[in-house]
Amino acid sequence: MKTTTHLAIAVLALAASGAQAADAVITSPDGRITLRIADDGSRFSVNRRGEAVIAPSPLGLELDGHALGALTLETRQDVAEDRVIPLIATKAATARDHYRGATLTFREAGAGRRLFIDARAYDDGIAFRYRLEDTGPVQLRGERTAFVPAGDPSCLVTPADGSHEQPFERLRVSQLKPDVAYDVPVVCATPSGRTHYAITQANLKGYAGASLRREGEALRLHLSGVPGRPGPAFVSPGGLKTAWRAVMVADQAGKLIESHLVGNLNPAPDVARYGDFSWVKPGKAAWDWWSGPLVGMKPDMGAYKRFIDFAAESGFPYYLIDANWALGSGGCCDANPATDITRAAYGIDMPELARYAATKGVGLLLWAHWAHVDARMDEVLDTYVRWGIKGVKVDFMNRDDQQMVDFYERIAAATAKRQLLLDLHGAYVPAGLQRTYPNYITQEGVLGAEWSKMSARTTPSHNVTLPYTRMLVGPMDYTPGGFRNATPATFEVRAEMPLVQNTRGQALAMYIVYDSPLQMVSDDPTNYRGEPGFDFIKRVPTAWDETR
Known part of the structure; x- marks a missing residue:
């Protein structure tokens, strides 16, 4: 990994000299993008090549019981980063993390409390987040953060729902319904067409997911609350670090896919704890649910061996055994109290299936309801390792509140520890957790x-x-x-x-x-044999050295 980092501290508000703070401006390495943050921490804006992308937009936090008062920019600590990060099993072999940034320290008038804003400008976007330190317990009702897309642009938007499975439509910001929550990313172009951009979030660790709602010209950020917990969307015994608020930018819509901004805003894998993740192998998986499930067959050894044989014949490294393999399975989509996902249904010998698959070069992946996994995570995953299972598909979370974000982190870490692949369904839109846990190889939310x-x-x-x-x-x-x-x-x-x-x-x-x-091959084996195009599916890779 090639890394270059520079730090500098600038004191912007010096009482001794009577100097007055100015707005903080962070410029991208190529000089084309500027992120401006007001000297009182109340607003921000984004320009690219002299054109407004995000007009002046609100900043701030809504704290229960002790709202922050007037703020003054006190210090600025600059940072510049340029490094190349090797990636594992994804859309590119490497990612360049290249930005100029600053940590802005704001002091509250009369109270002495401090709010930190970490801000970065990349050649392909901007990002910022809030931090509170040494505060004692924190209860956060929400953020005042909003985005005002300049010029009422045309955007591709989708309503937010629990599973994040809605179609996109093209609307101007002024056409968005105020009573509808919209999912991220919201993808727009400036009226001139010179800049395409996507408003999104990154690195949710310990925090909560969010949606956007129109308030006048602005897209106001709304945090997802924990079901059954009225009031604060975020609680902490001490301190606060929000998710990153990010805007990806490019000359053309198709260039946005080249960006690694969301991943770069997340921590690198903990190699000391989990190793180098070289065991993570991309590939295709036969799958029994979509076409039927198990067309004309019941869940038994013969039905599962049929799909194992198909995967082996096709050169696929995986077979995903979906719902109804576990003892007491039945119903959708709540967690059945009678289901035991540490035991296979009668007549199914899961260790024997795993051994059979291994002799044919196929690894088994197992489906499970998230609530069953969460109830006894270590026992479940240790059982799968003993059986010889290679990964899990965990389903039906359908939430992105603080508690559920914590579940994502715990299941990603627990599977990484055991060298298991992880596929999440009923999932919220990615925020870059795959960068920290490369075994979290794919997900739904589409x-x-x-x-x-x-x-x-x-x-x-x-x-x-x-x-x-x-x-x-x-x-x-x-x-x-x-x-x-x-x-x-x-x-x-x-x-x-x-x-x-x-x-x-x-x-x-x-x-x-x-x-x-990890790419599914979703149809029944009988629908592929002799069909035009199936040879292509057998041969096409699922991870790439470069994506353009």
């Missing part, structure tokens, strides 16, 4: 192919919108591979052997365009 079993929303136009929107912030387990192709006019909803509203060419292109180092 309106994907499963919806072809239930609705007509996964249209060809939706499919080609995803690389310019949801995929900008991290991998997405769309679960491609449907080979019963139909036009929108001939499509019909079928739960078993579903159709897909795209050509065979689009179905194949998903394996190149869609970023998912």
Whole structure:
């Protein structure tokens, strides 16, 4: 890793000299992007090449019981970073982390409390976050942060829901409904068309996810609260570090996908604790749920060996055994109290299946409901390791509050410790946790192919919108591979052997365009044999040296 770091401290408000602080301006290494933060910490703006991208927009925190008073910029500590980070099993072999930044210290009038804002300007975007230190217990009701896109631009937006599985539509900011929460990223272009940008978040560790709602010209940030916990969205026994608020920028919409901004705002893997993650192997997985599940068969050894054999014949390194393999399985989508995910259903010998798969070069992945995993995480994962399982798909979280963000961190760490792959479904949009835990290899949080079993929303136009929107912030387990192709006019909803509203060419292109180092091959084996294009699926990689 090549690293260059420079630090400098500038005292901006010196009482002894009577100097008056000015707005803090952070400029990107190439000089094209400026992030300006007001000297009272109340607002920020973003310009690129002299053009307003984000007009002056509110900053601040809403603390329960002890709101911060008037602020004055006291000190500025500058930092410059330029390093190349090796990546594992993702869209590129390396990421350049190159920025100029500053930590701005604001002093509260009359009280002596301090608010820190960490701010960075990259060649491909900006980011900032808030910190409070030495404060004692913190209860945060929300942030005052908002984004005012300059010039009422046209944006691609999607409503926020628990599973983050809604289509995008193009609207001007003024057309957004004030009573609707919109998901990140919100992807816009300046009225001139010279700058394309995406508003998003990064590094949620210990914090809470957020959505955006229109308030006048602004997109106001709203933190997700813990269900059943009224009041504060964030609580801490001491101190506060928010998620990063980020704006990715590029000359063209297609250039945004080259950015590593979201990942770069997250910590590197803890090699001392988990090793170098060289064991993480990307690849494709046979999957039994989408086409049926288990068309014409029940969950038993024969049905599962059929998919193992298919994976082996096709050269796929994995087979994902989805729901109903565990003892007491049944129902969707709540956690069945009768289900025991440390025991297989009667007639299924999971260690024997894992041994059988291993003789054929196939690793098994197991599906589980998150609540069953959370209830006894160590016992569950240790059992899977003993069985010879290679990874887990954990489903139905459908939340992004502080408690759920903590679950993501714990399950990512626990699987990394045991060298298990992790795929999260019913998941919130990526915020870069994959950078810290490369075994967290893919996730949902996208309106994907499963919806072809239930609705007509996964249209060809939706499919080609995803690389310019949801995929900008991290991998997405769309679960491609449907080979019963139909036009929108001939499509019909079928739960078993579903159709897909795209050509065979689009179905194949998903394996190149869609970023998912663990890529599902979703259809039934009988629908692939002898079919045009299946040889391509067998051969196409799922991780890349470079993405443009």
